[in-house]
Amino acid sequence: MRFLIEKESKSSQARIGKIILPHGEVETPAFMPVGTQGTVKTMSPKELKEIGVQIITANLYHLYLRPGIEVIEKGGSISEFISFHRPVLTDSGGFQIASLSPLISIKDDGIQFKSHIDGSTHFFTPENVVIYQEKIKSDIGMCLDICLPYPVEYNEAKRASEKTIEWAKKSKKIKSEEFNLFCIIQGATYLDLREKATKELLDIGFDGYAIGGLFLGETPKLSYEIVAFCNNLIPKEKVRYVMGCGYPEDILECVKLGTDLFDCVLPTRNGRTGTAFTSEGRIIIKNAKFEKDFSPLDPNCDCYTCQNFSRAYLRHLFISEEILGPRLLTYHNIYFFIKLMEKIREAILKDQFEEFYNNFKRQYNRNLI
Amino acid sequence: MRFLIEKESKSSQARIGKIILPHGEVETPAFMPVGTQGTVKTMSPKELKEIGVQIITANLYHLYLRPGIEVIEKGGSISEFISFHRPVLTDSGGFQIASLSPLISIKDDGIQFKSHIDGSTHFFTPENVVIYQEKIKSDIGMCLDICLPYPVEYNEAKRASEKTIEWAKKSKKIKSEEFNLFCIIQGATYLDLREKATKELLDIGFDGYAIGGLFLGETPKLSYEIVAFCNNLIPKEKVRYVMGCGYPEDILECVKLGTDLFDCVLPTRNGRTGTAFTSEGRIIIKNAKFEKDFSPLDPNCDCYTCQNFSRAYLRHLFISEEILGPRLLTYHNIYFFIKLMEKIREAILKDQFEEFYNNFKRQYNRNLI
Numbered sequence: 001m002r003f004l005i006e007k008e009s010k011s012s013q014a015r016i017g018k019i020i021l022p023h024g025e026v027e028t029p030a031f032m033p034v035g036t037q038g039t040v041k042t043m044s045p046k047e048l049k050e051i052g053v054q055i056i057t058a059n060l061y062h063l064y065l066r067p068g069i070e071v072i073e074k075g076g077s078i079s080e081f082i083s084f085h086r087p088v089l090t091d092s093g094g095f096q097i098a099s100l101s102p103l104i105s106i107k108d109d110g111i112q113f114k115s116h117i118d119g120s121t122h123f124f125t126p127e128n129v130v131i132y133q134e135k136i137k138s139d140i141g142m143c144l145d146i147c148l149p150y151p152v153e154y155n156e157a158k159r160a161s162e163k164t165i166e167w168a169k170k171s172k173k174i175k176s177e178e179f180n181l182f183c184i185i186q187g188a189t190y191l192d193l194r195e196k197a198t199k200e201l202l203d204i205g206f207d208g209y210a211i212g213g214l215f216l217g218e219t220p221k222l223s224y225e226i227v228a229f230c231n232n233l234i235p236k237e238k239v240r241y242v243m244g245c246g247y248p249e250d251i252l253e254c255v256k257l258g259t260d261l262f263d264c265v266l267p268t269r270n271g272r273t274g275t276a277f278t279s280e281g282r283i284i285i286k287n288a289k290f291e292k293d294f295s296p297l298d299p300n301c302d303c304y305t306c307q308n309f310s311r312a313y314l315r316h317l318f319i320s321e322e323i324l325g326p327r328l329l330t331y332h333n334i335y336f337f338i339k340l341m342e343k344i345r346e347a348i349l350k351d352q353f354e355e356f357y358n359n360f361k362r363q364y365n366r367n368l369i
Numbered sequence: 370m371r372f373l374i375e376k377e378s379k380s381s382q383a384r385i386g387k388i389i390l391p392h393g394e395v396e397t398p399a400f401m402p403v404g405t406q407g408t409v410k411t412m413s414p415k416e417l418k419e420i421g422v423q424i425i426t427a428n429l430y431h432l433y434l435r436p437g438i439e440v441i442e443k444g445g446s447i448s449e450f451i452s453f454h455r456p457v458l459t460d461s462g463g464f465q466i467a468s469l470s471p472l473i474s475i476k477d478d479g480i481q482f483k484s485h486i487d488g489s490t491h492f493f494t495p496e497n498v499v500i501y502q503e504k505i506k507s508d509i510g511m512c513l514d515i516c517l518p519y520p521v522e523y524n525e526a527k528r529a530s531e532k533t534i535e536w537a538k539k540s541k542k543i544k545s546e547e548f549n550l551f552c553i554i555q556g557a558t559y560l561d562l563r564e565k566a567t568k569e570l571l572d573i574g575f576d577g578y579a580i581g582g583l584f585l586g587e588t589p590k591l592s593y594e595i596v597a598f599c600n601n602l603i604p605k606e607k608v609r610y611v612m613g614c615g616y617p618e619d620i621l622e623c624v625k626l627g628t629d630l631f632d633c634v635l636p637t638r639n640g641r642t643g644t645a646f647t648s649e650g651r652i653i654i655k656n657a658k659f660e661k662d663f664s665p666l667d668p669n670c671d672c673y674t675c676q677n678f679s680r681a682y683l684r685h686l687f688i689s690e691e692i693l694g695p696r697l698l699t700y701h702n703i704y705f706f707i708k709l710m711e712k713i714r715e716a717i718l719k720d721q722f723e724e725f726y727n728n729f730k731r732q733y734n735r736n737l738i
Contacts, residue, residue, distance in 0.1 A: 037685075037691055038685065038689075039686060039689075039691045039693045041691065041693075042692045043693070044673075046673065046677075062689075066688060066689050067685040067689075070661075071660060074661055074663065075663060075679065075681060075682065081681075083677045083678050291436070291440060292443055304413075304415065308414070308415075308452045309452055310444065312436065312443075312450075313407075313450055313451060313452070316407065316440070317408060319435060319436070320407075320408075320435050320436075322406055322408045322410065323410060323695070323696070324411065324412070324413060326692065327411075327413065327696075328413070
């Protein structure tokens with residue numbers, strides 16, 4: 001991969017750039033919709049492309065269990081198997097194992113876990129996780145990490161952070177030269193752990209640096225502080241990725257702090273459950289007040305959903321539990337996020353990022369419910 | 370509405386024609402995908418149009434309960450409310466009341482029923498059912514009928530058939546001149562009842578004649594016999610509609626017997642549960658043998674699903690309970706039915722219907738599972 005920085009903001013750390021990957025180019029800052037099981041829930045690849053999605057994430061833990069590495073390998077690559085034909089980043093699944101597996105045991109040399117599907121036992125090591133991601137030809141792979149919930153005590157955070165560094169070293173060692181591997185900085189909310197992790201991972205050397213274990217319930221202020229701290233340690237020519245950061249206001253702040261990549265289930269999960277992100281804040285479509293509201297979801301949006309359907313009809317679809325409801329709201333939400341990133345990039349290009357940020361916050365919070 | 374017969378088959382009763390309706394034209398014989406609650410399950414209106422769907426059905430019983438007549442009326446019409454902008458036929462819901470309502474009571478002047486959603490009590494009369502369908506501007510409305518399960522005793526079938534005729538008379542009386550209303554011929558499997566119903570309904574005079582209460586478990590031979598019998602009584606310049614007929618082999622036989630319209634949940638329901646109709650028979654996609662099958666669902670199909678996705682990926686989507694699975698199989702199934710109707714029309718036009726019918730059966734049954 002190559003990462004080209006095309007413009008740096010004068011008033012902040014924000015920058016625009018381009019990551020050149022095996023399956024295509026990604027303009028940064030970029031939001032990556034989450035396609036955990038090899039599909040961005042409810043969406044077709046055609047729709048993702050028409051919206052302008054340049055990269056999605058998938059999850060090795062899920063794909064390893066279903067359909068299995070061999071099936072995807074035979075399908076050509078994860079990107080071809082799912083017929084996206086654009087870059088796919090795979091997360092190693094440390095976070096998913098921790099949240100889904102009914103029984104996990106962290107060993108010195110990897111994570112033993114039981115499948116949440118059939119209870120069978122498996123063992124992920126820093127090495128096999130890289131090998132699997134290479135086999136399915138992820139455009140970017142992630143090192144195996146230990147992701148802890150918030151809050152967590154210092155000593156536990158320290159052990160997890162140090163183990164993650166140790167595993168990153170092993171991952172780097174086994175990977176093929178041409179494979180793009182990002183490491184993950186852990187250390188919870190402890191700045192000294194974050195500092196140690198960042199510096200040691202920089203010494204090992206990776207294509208990109210992800211900050212994990214944030215946006216898990218701590219205050220936004222604290223998250224921002226850690227992102228700012230780590231981003232300042234990561235040389236500007238490296239890709240910076242804040243994992244699981246997805247509220248528009250958080251994305252804007254992290255872009256300001258020099259972040260290039262984002263992923264989050266927010267637009268898809270909220271879309272499925274009936275919450276839309278709009279230019280005027282969030283809307284819960286099942287609300288009774290929309291029963292006879294024939295205006296579009298977002299009056300300032302030109303997506304397929306907003307150009308064709310009323311709030312009254314969308315509400316009807318959700319009340320009647322029709323799949324088209326989650327489809328149309330997810331479509332709109334992803335469109336909203338992708339357009340937000342386009343506007344952010346445009347604002348940085350024109351040296352108007354601060355102004356854009358302030359205007360967005362003012363408008364977006366106006367009707368926040 | 371106007372119904373133009375454009376060509377009659379020389380070797381059978383099959384014919385092609387065109388129904389001109391407020392929201393557009395429908396080429397017949399036509400298959401109408403079912404959009405019970407104002408959406409063809411999992412599909413967007415854009416997809417229906419790209420497949421070439423010219424008309425869908427919706428259900429008054431469902432729409433009356435949710436979102437309610439008033440909401441749809443305010444939305445312009447059922448076709449505009451759901452953003453289809455093409456013809457929509459609404460069934461009155463006699464069949465749905467009988468199969469879904471927890472408590473129904475057939476009175477002299479209508480059907481009292483409890484909502485399957487909240488248990489509230491409602492009363493459908495031949496008159497209000499027409500008024501509701503006019504309010505939501507259905508392109509074609511259906512009279513309220515009494516649809517009985519199979520098998521049913523003669524006396525019960527007789528009462529239902531006669532009541533349906535009586536109600537049809539009332540429906541005709543109340544409808545506006547410009548509203549297109551079809552009657553429903555009931556009478557179970559008793560030819561004398563079917564004969565009486567058809568003749569009396571012809572005396573009342575409708576825009577089209579539907580045969581209801583068939584394909585409910587009786588043998589195909591018996592269904593065909595009744596369709597042939599009724600179709601022969603209905604003058605050829607009238608639209609003939611066999612309700613709930615949906616297996617490709619049944620559609621072909623009923624086309625041969627002079628039928629113009631079909632509707633059935635088969636392509637959508639089967640699509641959602643993982644069964645695909647293909648040129649070589651039906652496929653159950655979850656079957657283990659498709660795990661590493663990277664061929665398309667139907668090698669002879671050029672739909673979006675077959676052009677872009679493998680059986681292995683479709684199987685993965687179903688096994689993983691991802692919405693894209695039902696979406697892609699429903700898309701393919703509707704495409705299969707719509708293309709089948711196009712091929713039927715083409716064959717009739719070329720005076721090759723018998724040949725087409727025989728070839729289809731041979732190919733379709735080859736790998737039937």
